[in-house]
Amino acid sequence: GDSVTQMEGPVTLSEEAFLTINCTYTATGYPSLFWYVQYPGEGLQLLLKATKADDKGSNKGFEATYRKETTSFHLEKGSVQVSDSAVYFCALSANGQNFVFGPGTRLSVLP
Amino acid sequence: GAVVSQHPSWVICKSGTSVKIECRSLDFQATTMFWYRQFPKQSLMLMATSNEGSKATYEQGVEKDKFLINHASLTLSTLTVTSAHPEDSSFYICSAREPSLYEQYFGPGTRLTVT
Numbered sequence: 001g002d003s004v005t006q007m008e009g010p011v012t013l014s015e016e017a018f019l020t021i022n023c024t025y026t027a028t029g030y031p032s033l034f035w036y037v038q039y040p041g042e043g044l045q046l047l048l049k050a051t052k053a054d055d056k057g058s059n060k061g062f063e064a065t066y067r068k069e070t071t072s073f074h075l076e077k078g079s080v081q082v083s084d085s086a087v088y089f090c091a092l093s094a095n096g097q098n099f100v101f102g103p104g105t106r107l108s109v110l111p
Numbered sequence: 112g113a114v115v116s117q118h119p120s121w122v123i124c125k126s127g128t129s130v131k132i133e134c135r136s137l138d139f140q141a142t143t144m145f146w147y148r149q150f151p152k153q154s155l156m157l158m159a160t161s162n163e164g165s166k167a168t169y170e171q172g173v174e175k176d177k178f179l180i181n182h183a184s185l186t187l188s189t190l191t192v193t194s195a196h197p198e199d200s201s202f203y204i205c206s207a208r209e210p211s212l213y214e215q216y217f218g219p220g221t222r223l224t225v226t
Contacts, residue, residue: 032214041222089154093215103154
């Protein structure tokens with residue numbers, strides 16, 4: 001079945017450091033790919049998405065590019081802030097109905 | 112963007128009692144809603160898919176008689192945890208699919224603690 005793999009956390013960075021969180025997926029067909037963010041004690045918020053190969057999703061300084069050849073959707077940000085501390089989930093959906101989530105990567109940004 | 116609310120945001124109940132959690136889509140009609148469970152420091156696990164006016168579809172391993180789901184209208188789905196036990200303590204998150212978009216909108220979650 002479909003699956004999503006994320007890099008193991010937690011990830012701890014200093015403010016203004018460069019962030020990469022790796023995400024790879026296994027799926028039949030051509031799913032849409034998503035990054036969700038979960039702040040402490042809250043539900044998930046959509047951060048960005050891409051619906052087809054080579055699409056780049058971007059939001060709040062975060063970017064991720066749908067790479068079909070490497071089945072990847074790595075999340076990047078050039079300069080993280082303390083307020084970016086959260087858990088980040090990579091997810092895929094083949095039909096907008098069923099979502100498969102990765103295990104999540106906890107990010108801590110220190111001042 | 113579309114907004115999904117949950118009520119209550121947290122609840123503490125005694126073992127053996129039942130708890131109802133509501134999930135509402137505030138500014139769109141959701142023919143399909145989803146219920147997830149999240150254990151501490153873990154990912155979301157889909158429990159069931161709820162379609163308006165029909166029976167919910169449960170994932171393998173989820174007891175349908177314990178987790179009762181009702182989707183009586185296009186904006187409301189409820190999850191009732193019956194005869195709750197401490198092992199049912201968890202973070203329950205619902206989501207709703209906006210029919211015209213290829214994504215789901217998530218509620219803020221309900222933290223259930225069973226003592």
